[in-house]
Structures are given as C-alpha cells and as structure tokens.
Amino acid sequence: MAARRGRGAAARKRRAIRLKQASACGAIAVALLSMFWSVVWPYVTGVLLLSCVGTIAWWLWRTDRLVRKRDHAWRQADMIDAGRRTLTEVDAMTGTQFEELVANLCRRDGCVEVRRVGGANDNGADVVGRLPDGRSMVIQCKRYAPTSTIASRELRDLLGARVHFGADLAVFVTTTRFSRPSEKFALQHGILAVHRDHLGVWNGEASLMSLAEINGAGQGNARHRTRWKQAYSEYPPV
Incomplete structure (x- = not known):
C-alpha cells in the first residue's frame, strides 16, 4: 500500500513539473511574440489564414464526398427498385x-x-x-x-x-x-x-x-x- 502511494505521489509530481514547463514555454512564446510582433505578425497572420482556408477546403471536400455517397446509394437503390425486379x-x-x-x-x-x-x-x-x-x-x-x-x-x-x-x-x-x-x-x-x-x-x-x-x-x-x-x-x- 505504501509503495502504491509512493508511485501515485511521484506521478503527480511529474505531472506538476510538466505543467510548469508548458506554462513557462507558453510565457516565453508570448513574450517573444510581444517583442518581435512587428516582424512576425505577417507570418502569424499567414499561418492563421492558411489554416482557415485548409479547414474550409477539407470541410467542402468531406461534404462533397458525403453527398456523392448518398447520391450513389440512392441511385443504386432506385436502379434496383426500377429495373431489377422479377x-x-x-x-x-x-x-x-x-x-x-x-x-x-x-x-x-x-x-x-x-x-x-x-x-x-x-x-x-x-x-x-x-x-x-x-x-x-x-x-x-x-x-x-x-x-x-x-x-x-x-x-x-x-x-x-x-x-x-x-x-x-x-x-x-x-x-x-x-x-x-x-x-x-x-x-x-x-x-x-x-x-x-x-x-x-x-x-x-x-x-x-x-x-x-x-x-x-x-x-x-x-x-x-x-x-x-x-x-x-x-x-x-x-
């Protein structure tokens, strides 16, 4: 039981350390962006725009695939109903x-x-x-x-x-x-x-x-x- 408690405490400690490291990295990134914003803002804006365009393109592609799939299924069912009955x-x-x-x-x-x-x-x-x-x-x-x-x-x-x-x-x-x-x-x-x-x-x-x-x-x-x-x-x- 004591060993199990020790492992649990060690795991919580490691998670706390990782959280602190992630917070520190985030703070450093925000500080760097603030310091060099006048230089990097076009790149950041470009990345955001490309991400939006890519998301929209993926959504349109996925929607088109779904519509085509439903249309194909409907046509197949219609062919069976209309021309394959004995x-x-x-x-x-x-x-x-x-x-x-x-x-x-x-x-x-x-x-x-x-x-x-x-x-x-x-x-x-x-x-x-x-x-x-x-x-x-x-x-x-x-x-x-x-x-x-x-x-x-x-x-x-x-x-x-x-x-x-x-x-x-x-x-x-x-x-x-x-x-x-x-x-x-x-x-x-x-x-x-x-x-x-x-x-x-x-x-x-x-x-x-x-x-x-x-x-x-x-x-x-x-x-x-x-x-x-x-x-x-x-x-x-x-």
Whole structure:
C-alpha cells in the first residue's frame, strides 16, 4: 500500500513539473511574440489564414464526398427498385408499390415531372408525367393475377383520364394480359397497352418508347420478340 502511494505521489509530481514547463514555454512564446510582433505578425497572420482556408477546403471536400455517397446509394437503390425486379416479385407487390415501380421505370427512361396520383378520386390515372420528348402522358396501372384479363371498359376509363389530364399519350400497364377486344380498342385509340409480356422486357432493359413499336403484339406470341429487338435497337433505354 505504501509503495502504491509512493508511485501515485511521484506521478503527480511529474505531472506538476510538466505543467510548469508548458506554462513557462507558453510565457516565453508570448513574450517573444510581444517583442518581435512587428516582424512576425505577417507570418502569424499567414499561418492563421492558411489554416482557415485548409479547414474550409477539407470541410467542402468531406461534404462533397458525403453527398456523392448518398447520391450513389440512392441511385443504386432506385436502379434496383426500377429495373431489377422479377415478375414474381412484382406479383407480390401491393397496388401502390406497383404504381411506384411504374413511376420509377419512367424516371429511369428519362421521363420528367413523374408523380404518382393513384388513390381515391384519381380520375382514372395512377401516374402522370412527361416523356423525354416533352409530350405529356397519363398511366393506368393494374396489378392483377396473371390469369386475369383486362376488359375494354378499363381502357375506356383511361381514355377519360387522358381527356381529364389533357395528356398526349395514354399508357395502360398491367401484370396480366388484354382481351382481344381490349387490345383492339387500345390500338384504335392510340393507347400504349403494356401487358405482362412487355412489362417483363420493360422492367429488364427496354425503354418505354421501344414498347410503342411493338404495341399490340406479344402476349405469348413468339413473333413479337423479333419485332421487339428491332424496336429496341432504335429506342435503347436511357
């Protein structure tokens, strides 16, 4: 116990000596600065300015790195959400999630002012926005079971939405297929009908504009794949 007390006293003594030495050095430095201030003040000022500039530059660099990192993470998440979902995962989505998926696919393809408007009193539209060429669009999204069929009356509702929103293009996106009458109705009225077959290629790598070139084809018809490849070469994804 006595030895431990002795070590503690010696440590306190050493700390006191170091504190006195630091105080003496500080006093000497202040005295020297006071004596030679007229000579050294430009250098001191320069060092302080350089320190401030360096601190600001470091802070800006660090902020830029953080912003870039967050932006990269957001873009990666958006790419996963918008273009890497399997149709099985899409089938498990809620209606709102499916609408968000379609909105993200549009943004991926360069569409702007894209927003989801689906819900109560949506006037027959779920997503609105503008195509890369500036035309306005209105989209109806239906996440139905693959065994279901889209009837013509649902496309008529979309026509009403196109008039209500004053859109140039109406798009109907579904996880199932269109009946023959509804598919014919879509072609007659200039509606882009994106059925399950085309949703798969859009969700994977095709752009929305490339789907316009094969509108009315597919739904299990093997011939549409050749037409899609030709359209894809003209309208690659953005």
